[in-house]
Amino acid sequence: MKIAFSKPSLPSAGALVLAVAEGGALSPTAQTLDAETKGSLTRAMTAARFEGKANQTLTLLAPAGLDLARVLLIGIGKAKAFNALSAQALGGTVIATLLNAGDSEATLAIEPVPGVALSPAQIAAEAGFGARRRAYRFDKYRTKEKKEDKPSLKRLNVTVEAQAEAKAAFSRLDSLAEAISLTRDLVTEPGNVIIPQTLAEKAKSLTEFGVEVEILDEKAMRKLGMGSLLGVGQGSEHESRLVVMQWRGAADPKTAPIAFIGKGVTFDSGGISIKPAAGMEDMKGDMAGAATVIGAIRALAARKAAVNVIGVIGLVENMPSGSAQRPGDVVTSMSGQTIEVINTDAEGRLVLADALWYTQDRFKPKIMIDLATLTGAILIALGHEYAGLFASDDRLAERLTAAGTAVGEPLWRLPLGEAYDKQLKSDIADMKNVGGREGGSITAAQFLKRFTNDVAWAHIDIAGTSWSKKDSPTCPKGATGFGVALLDRLVADHYEDKGSK
Amino acid sequence: MLRIAFAASGTVPLAGTVALGCGRGRRLTPSLAGFETGGRLRRTLKRIGFTGETGEAELFRAPPGGLDALIVLGLGGSKRRRRDWRAAGGALLEALDESGAVSALAALDLPAEAAADLAYGLVLKGYRPTRQYRTRLDPDDEEDQPPRLETVTITTDDPAAASQIFAAREAVAEGVFLARDLTNEPGNRLGPEAFAERARQLEALGVEVTILDEAGLAAAGLTLIQAVGRGSARPPCLVLLRWPGADEPPLVLVGKGITFDSGGLSIKADDDEMEAMKADMAGAAAVLGALRAVAGRRARSHVVGVLTLAENMPSGHAQRPGDVWTSAAGLTVEVIDTDAEGRLVLADALAYAARHFAPRAMVDIATLTGTVEEVLGDYHAGLYANDDRLAKQLLKLGKAEGEPLWRLPITDSCDEDLKSAIADLRHCAWGEGIPDNDDAARFLWHFVPPEVPWAHIDMAGKEFADDEDPLCPEGTTGFGVRLFDALAGA
Numbered sequence: 001m002k003i004a005f006s007k008p009s010l011p012s013a014g015a016l017v018l019a020v021a022e023g024g025a026l027s028p029t030a031q032t033l034d035a036e037t038k039g040s041l042t043r044a045m046t047a048a049r050f051e052g053k054a055n056q057t058l059t060l061l062a063p064a065g066l067d068l069a070r071v072l073l074i075g076i077g078k079a080k081a082f083n084a085l086s087a088q089a090l091g092g093t094v095i096a097t098l099l100n101a102g103d104s105e106a107t108l109a110i111e112p113v114p115g116v117a118l119s120p121a122q123i124a125a126e127a128g129f130g131a132r133r134r135a136y137r138f139d140k141y142r143t144k145e146k147k148e149d150k151p152s153l154k155r156l157n158v159t160v161e162a163q164a165e166a167k168a169a170f171s172r173l174d175s176l177a178e179a180i181s182l183t184r185d186l187v188t189e190p191g192n193v194i195i196p197q198t199l200a201e202k203a204k205s206l207t208e209f210g211v212e213v214e215i216l217d218e219k220a221m222r223k224l225g226m227g228s229l230l231g232v233g234q235g236s237e238h239e240s241r242l243v244v245m246q247w248r249g250a251a252d253p254k255t256a257p258i259a260f261i262g263k264g265v266t267f268d269s270g271g272i273s274i275k276p277a278a279g280m281e282d283m284k285g286d287m288a289g290a291a292t293v294i295g296a297i298r299a300l301a302a303r304k305a306a307v308n309v310i311g312v313i314g315l316v317e318n319m320p321s322g323s324a325q326r327p328g329d330v331v332t333s334m335s336g337q338t339i340e341v342i343n344t345d346a347e348g349r350l351v352l353a354d355a356l357w358y359t360q361d362r363f364k365p366k367i368m369i370d371l372a373t374l375t376g377a378i379l380i381a382l383g384h385e386y387a388g389l390f391a392s393d394d395r396l397a398e399r400l401t402a403a404g405t406a407v408g409e410p411l412w413r414l415p416l417g418e419a420y421d422k423q424l425k426s427d428i429a430d431m432k433n434v435g436g437r438e439g440g441s442i443t444a445a446q447f448l449k450r451f452t453n454d455v456a457w458a459h460i461d462i463a464g465t466s467w468s469k470k471d472s473p474t475c476p477k478g479a480t481g482f483g484v485a486l487l488d489r490l491v492a493d494h495y496e497d498k499g500s501k
Numbered sequence: 502m503l504r505i506a507f508a509a510s511g512t513v514p515l516a517g518t519v520a521l522g523c524g525r526g527r528r529l530t531p532s533l534a535g536f537e538t539g540g541r542l543r544r545t546l547k548r549i550g551f552t553g554e555t556g557e558a559e560l561f562r563a564p565p566g567g568l569d570a571l572i573v574l575g576l577g578g579s580k581r582r583r584r585d586w587r588a589a590g591g592a593l594l595e596a597l598d599e600s601g602a603v604s605a606l607a608a609l610d611l612p613a614e615a616a617a618d619l620a621y622g623l624v625l626k627g628y629r630p631t632r633q634y635r636t637r638l639d640p641d642d643e644e645d646q647p648p649r650l651e652t653v654t655i656t657t658d659d660p661a662a663a664s665q666i667f668a669a670r671e672a673v674a675e676g677v678f679l680a681r682d683l684t685n686e687p688g689n690r691l692g693p694e695a696f697a698e699r700a701r702q703l704e705a706l707g708v709e710v711t712i713l714d715e716a717g718l719a720a721a722g723l724t725l726i727q728a729v730g731r732g733s734a735r736p737p738c739l740v741l742l743r744w745p746g747a748d749e750p751p752l753v754l755v756g757k758g759i760t761f762d763s764g765g766l767s768i769k770a771d772d773d774e775m776e777a778m779k780a781d782m783a784g785a786a787a788v789l790g791a792l793r794a795v796a797g798r799r800a801r802s803h804v805v806g807v808l809t810l811a812e813n814m815p816s817g818h819a820q821r822p823g824d825v826w827t828s829a830a831g832l833t834v835e836v837i838d839t840d841a842e843g844r845l846v847l848a849d850a851l852a853y854a855a856r857h858f859a860p861r862a863m864v865d866i867a868t869l870t871g872t873v874e875e876v877l878g879d880y881h882a883g884l885y886a887n888d889d890r891l892a893k894q895l896l897k898l899g900k901a902e903g904e905p906l907w908r909l910p911i912t913d914s915c916d917e918d919l920k921s922a923i924a925d926l927r928h929c930a931w932g933e934g935i936p937d938n939d940d941a942a943r944f945l946w947h948f949v950p951p952e953v954p955w956a957h958i959d960m961a962g963k964e965f966a967d968d969e970d971p972l973c974p975e976g977t978t979g980f981g982v983r984l985f986d987a988l989a990g991a
Contacts, residue, residue, distance in 0.1 A: 040563030047562070047569065047601035053641060062545040063563035064538075069545065071563075102549035148550045 001095075001135040002155040003128045003174070005167040009159065014105035017072045017094050019113065020052040021079045027111040030073075037065040045073070053077060054086065055093050055473055069103050079115030085408045087123045088130030089473035091156075095134040096473065099151045106153060110160040121162035125169035130474045131156055132177040138188045138478065175302045176488055180481035183288075183295030187466060187479035191267030191284040195238040196315035199266055199287060203243045203294050203313065209301035216242040226354040228333035232347040233316035235271055235324025242355065245294070245311035247301045251497050257308035258495050259365035260297070260487060261355050263348045263372035264290025264315040271318045271344030272326055285479065286348070288466035289371035290315060292483035299488045306497040312359045314351035318344070330429045334358060335451055338429040346434045348374045349447045356451040366495075367396055367456045370448065371483050373463040377440030386412035387465045387482065390445035393456035399494050400458055400486070407485040408474070411460065414442060421446045502674065503594075503627040504652040505620040505667060507660035510610035518602035520572040520593055522609045525553045532608055533573065536565055546573065553577065555585040556971060558596035570600045574609070583618045584903055586611075590622020591971040597650050598627075604652040613662035616655045620663075621670040623653055625972040628678055631685055672797030673986045680783070680790030680979035684964055688761030688779040692735040693810035696760055696782065700740045700789055700808060706796035713739040722829045723853060725845040728836070730811035732765055732819025737811035739850065742792045744804045751803040753860040754792075754985055755850045757843045757867030758785025758810040765813045765839030766821055780977065781843070783964035784867040785810060787981030794986040802989040807854050809846035813839070825924045829853050830948045833924040841929040843869045844941045847957075848928075848948040855953050862891050863949065864988070866958040866981045873909075873938035874962040881907035882963050882980070885942035888954035895956055895988065902983040903972055906958065915943035 010016070010029065018030050026034060026041070034041040040063055044050070050058040054077030061070050074093050076082055091108070098106050108131075110124040118126070135153075139145065160166045186194060186202060194202075200215045207213055218239050221230055226242070233240030246257075268286040269275060275283065290313035297311040325331075329341045331350070335357040339350065352370055359368060378388045387404075389411040391397035397413055404411040420442045423435030431450065435443025445459045465482040468475060475481075521533035527546050529537060536542060551559050557575030564571035574593050577585055597605050611619065629648060632638075638645040657663045683691065683699060691699075697712050704710050713720075715736045718727050723739060730737025743751070762769075762781040769775050785808040792806045820826075824836045830852035834845070847865050854863060873883040884899075884906040886892035892908055899906040918940045921927035928944055929937060942957050949955045960980050968975040 037563050038567075043569060044562040048599070049601060049643075049646060056643070058562075059560075060562045061549070061559065062541055062561060064565035065563070069548065152548075 001132070001153065003131060003158065003170070004155065005124060005128070005158050005160065005163050005170065007159065007163050008109060008161060011107040011157070012067050013069065014107060015070045015072055015098055015103040016068050017074060017106055017108040019076045019090055019110070020073050021082070021113050022052040022075060022077050024052060024079060024113065027113070029109050029111060033066065033071060037063050040064070041071070051075065055089055057093065057097050059097070072097060076113070079113050082113070082116045082118065084118065084122070084126045087118060087126035088408070091127030091130030092134035092473035094156065095131045095153070096471065098153050099135060100149070102152050104152055104154045105157070107157045107159060110158060119162065120160045121165035121169060124158045124160040124166035125173055128158055128170045129173035129177055132174060133180060133474045134476060136181055136184055136476060138185065172303055176299050176485060179295040179299035179302065180484045182298055183291045183481040183484050184479040186291035186294065187285045187288045189284070194266050194284070194287065195317060196233070196241040196264070196266055197238065199264060199290065199315050200241040200243045203245060206245060206294065206298055206301060209298060210247070211297055211301045212246040214244040216244070224358065225332065225334045226358070227331040228339055228350045229314050229316065229354040231325045231329065231331040231341065232318055232350050235321040236317035236319040238317050241315040242358070243313045243315065245297045247297055247305070247309045249300065249305050250308045251306065253308060255308055256366045257310045257363055258491070259310040259312065259359045259363060259368045260293045261352060261359055261368060261370040262290035262293035262311070262313040263287070263352055263370070263374065264313045265348060265351065266315060266317050268318045268345070268347065269320060271347065272320050272324050273344040274320055275345060282467065285467050286373050287315070288373045288462060288479070292371050292462070292481070295481060295484040296487035299484055300491060305491055307491050307495050309491065310359065310363050310365060312355050314355040316351055318347045333451065337431065337450065340426040340429040340432040342432045343434045346444070348372050349444050350433060352448055353451040356448060357453065360453045360455045365455060367393070368452060369400070369458045369460065369487070371460045371462055373466050374461045375441040375444050375463055378461040379464040381414065381441060382412055382464055384464045384468065386410045388441055388461035389413045389458060390416055390442070391458040392416070392449060392452065393458070396456050396458050399490060403489040403493060404486050407489050409465070409482050409486040416442065416446060416449060502671070502678070503624050503650065505624065506652065506654040507616060507663040507667070508654050508656050509660050510656045510658055513606055513608065513654060513656060515566070515606065515608055516568065518570040518572070518597070518600050518605040519568050520574050520596070520605065520607040520609065522576040523553045523573050524576050525578040527551070527553050532610070536571060538565055551575070555581070555589045556592050558592040560596045560599055562600070570602060572596045572600065581615070584901060586615045586618035587622035587625070587903070588971045590619040591626035593619070594623045594626040597653065598648050601649055603649050605650070607653055607655045609656060611655065611657050613657050613659040614666055616657035616663040617666035617670055620653070620655055620667050621674065622972060624671065624674045625677060626974065628681060628974055630974065630976045631682055669798040673794040673983060675797050676790035676794030676986065677979035677982045679793050680786040680982050681977040683786040683789065684780045684783045684977035684979070686779065688812070692760050692812055693730065693738050694735060696758060696785065696808070696810050697738050697740050700742060703742060703792055703796060706793070708792055708796045709743040709745070711741040713741070721853060723849045724826045725828050725834065725849040726809055726811060728820045728824065728826050729813055729842040729845050732816045733812035733814040735812050740808040740810060742789070742806035744792055744796050744800070744802070746795060746800045746802045746804065749803050750859050750861040751805040752989055753805045753807065753854045753858050753863040754788045755807040755847060755854060755863065755865035756785035756788030756809065757847055757865070757869065758782040758808045759842060759846070760810060760812050762813045762840070762842065763815060765842065766815045766819050767839040768815055769840060780964045781868050782810070783977070783980065784865070784960065787866050787979065787985065790979055790982035791985035791989070794982055795989045800989055801991050804989050805854070805858050805860070807850050809850045811846055813842045828948065832926055832947060835921040835924040835927040837927050837929050837931065841941070843867050844928055844944050847945055851945060851955070852948045855950050860953055862954045864895070864956045864958065864985070865945065866960055868961045868964055869959045870938040870941050870961055872936065873959040876909070876938060877907055879962050881905050883938055883959035884908045884956060885911050886956035887911065887946065887949065887951065888956070891954045891956050895984070898987040899984050902987050904980055904984045909939065909942070911942050911946050912939065915940045919944055
């Protein structure tokens with residue numbers, strides 16, 4: 001999909017898309033079209049009860065009086081409430097409506113809307129961003145897709161007076177969209193293709209953006225004493241990996257970095273505590289936290305963010321076998337703390353325990369944020385709307401929450417506390433890896449906290465948000481890439497050198 | 502119901518919202534060709550993937566010639582059957598609803614019967630599910646907006662003949678709508694008595710209605726129906742409907758009418774979407790709808806309907822697993838799973854009807870077993886029969902009416918599952934891999950005299966449709982009414 005920006009001019013062919021605010025008057029372009037079609041536009045709006053409500057659409061196919069293949073009106077809701085996310089939804093709705101509709105080219109005309117706070121250039125750029133994300137497809141394993149099922153739309157032309165400004169703003173967003181697509185790709189890839197070694201290789205490819213990438217194999221991890229992570233991978237035929245990505249973009253590459261840590265269980269069968277068969281295929285996505293960290297580092301490096309940032313991802317496959325970890329096993333983590341493994345399907349926290357400890361031990365970061373598809377309980381608590389946020393630091397929690405709201409990846413904070421921590425008491429080791437059914441997401445976070453060594457830390461449980469079963473205006477169903485835009489925004493708002501933006 | 506009018510071809514000016522035909526391979530009909538401008542229409546149709554098959558309809562909101570809207574309707578190839586015209590009607594309805602028009606003209610210049618069947622498809626797809634329990638509609642939800650379409654005028658060579666044919670189709674549609682309405686009713690609104698009252702209303706059409714209340718059930722020895730209903734505070738009953746349209750042995754239709762099925766003491770699991778069990782009377786609704794259809798079109802056919810109405814509830818008075826009853830047929834039955842209640846009420850009703858009506862054929866219909874859905878998925882209903890001719894006829898009619906059936910065997914191997922240690926039969930068996938749909942059919946077989954041609958339709962799952970159904974909006978289907986109406990004949 002080619003997305004281009006140009007000065008306003010009415011196209012003579014293809015599809016023309018116009019935005020209509022709720023209860024608002026027609027834009028100058030819409031008025032022109034209405035006149036040229038002898039009022040067809042307003043008649044159709046009345047007949048279809050089209051009022052400009054957000055994401056409402058109205059199609060006029062081959063309208064008489066115009067040479068256009070179609071005119072598409074898209075509602076943008078109330079002008080006052082219109083923001084960057086609404087603009088993204090507008091662009092996404094263009095794609096959702098036209099991608100397979102038969103037209104190969106579409107023009108989205110962005111005109112000033114009275115009452116809207118964003119400039120037309122910003123609207124145009126954000127709409128392009130939404131369009132790019134909605135046009136995401138993962139087709140590499142389709143060998144015989146019918147022609148009519150393939151996208152017909154090849155090019156979206158966004159017209160706006162401040163064309164150059166829009167183009168510049170879009171170029172940064174487009175690079176972010178690329179990073180989100182990378183995360184979506186990695187999550188969508190099946191478990192026989194993405195194993196720890198191959199996912200590490202994917203991370204390695206970030207060197208092309210100037211990221212320094214190290215891959216630790218099992219031998220190296222054994223030397224470091226990462227018994228917690230290694231125990232999870234021991235049932236698999238595929239060796240585990242720990243990948244360290246460093247982007248040193250700050251003026252002083254020696255200043256303390258911030259760190260992102262990701263859970264990368266490339267396939268999670270549950271191990272000996274095996275999962276029920278129904279739905280197990282979704283467990284190819286249990287490395288979404290790691291994929292999000294890869295995507296976020298790519299986004300920051302690609303735009304040369306003035307920040308020192310470390311990405312650490314723990315990559316394992318959790319399988320049952322004759323050599324697999326058993327319930328009841330006791331492992332010694334890199335921190336020296338011992339863990340009784342009660343349930344081998346609570347493996348993500350075991351991986352993160354060593355990854356978190358390693359990160360703070362080696363890099364002394366200002367903050368640590370981990371992302372993980374960690375618990376099913378988070379879906380019971382928050383559904384698919386919010387990811388769960390746990391933090392040892394209120395300021396970090398507030399910053400993350402604000403960044404999430406701004407990019408449409410909302411977080412909801414849940415509590416930590418001594419009482420929950422007690423649930424992890426083991427009869428034989430320093431702790432056990434599950435705290436019982438009650439408060440399952442919280443006790444998981446509490447477990448992680450024991451490996452943060454009091455560094456300011458936040459944990460984001462993305463088990464409910466990394467995969468979507470239905471389309472949204474800016475995301476086709478499937479892997480969402482949740483978290484990439486959020487981390488990018490967090491860095492831009494708080495952790496880049498001043499004046500560098 | 503949507504109003505349909507027929508007008509003579511060429512007499513109505515093309516204005517407002519107009520539907521015109523396009524054949525297979527994008528062959529424009531002459532009237533549609535009048536709206537072609539330099540090949541633009543055909544190019545557009547090609548681009549959007551419109552081929553001209555039946556079931557396709559495309560809306561143009563700003564067409565040439567000053568129309569408000571133009572709908573290009575796929576008419577398919579030259580060999581068009583009734584079901585093709587009906588599917589075209591269903592597709593047209595969707596495009597008309599999308600257009601927002603209040604009235605529209607389908608200037609298709611069709612032969613009379615094709616016009617009537619197109620109208621029939623429009624009407625069936627244009628069923629508006631009951632909104633009586635909605636006190637407010639969400640203005641921001643397009644699905645919540647009441648449809649506007651009221652009238653469609655269809656042009657035909659012979660408006661009088663089309664009207665006459667359509668009048669009969671419309672009567673069937675009334676029957677389908679009755680069944681859809683009833684199936685949609687919540688359990689607290691439609692218990693056995695309220696259902697029987699709805700049946701009583703068919704007297705206005707000349708249907709004879711007899712209701713056996715509890716005393717009547719006891720007197721007739723319909724013990725199994727009583728047993729199923731005894732847990733509920735609302736007593737069961739049996740409704741007999743007779744349309745004496747011809748002097749012949751009747752076609753007898755028997756419907757399972759469990760107005761709500763909690764499972765009884767063998768109560769259903771709470772994750773089973775138990776609210777859908779308000780529709781466990783869809784078989785009885787189909788039978789009542791079929792009687793409404795044949796009476797509405799004054800069919801020259803003798804049809805009897807039998808509705809087994811009961812509510813299956815747990816209570817201190819409910820029947821227990823292990824109970825033994827003496828059925829109307831005289832066979833004793835051990836109750837195993839009180840949630841397999843449908844075959845109990847049907848067993849008594851089949852035996853009773855065979856004895857009292859000397860049927861020329863007898864067909865029962867029921868949302869009977871979950872396993873039939875495992876076997877056949879959500880397209881075909883299961884058909885069992887003790888008579889090949891009846892089975893063949895039902896298969897053919899089911900296909901023609903868009904209510905497809907697939908025949909499954911009645912085998913004596915099922916008798917192993919039905920063997921009781923204490924009674925003549927037990928009514929079902931527990932365990933993995935039990936062919937419960939076959940067992941249920943075999944159980945019923947024991948209650949039908951072998952000389953009566955009999956078929957059993959297990960329609961579990963067919964009582965609801967999604968919006969892909971060509972002749973039904975999302976919701977209850979009224980499955981079985983069109984099939985039974987066709988089976989009743991002229």
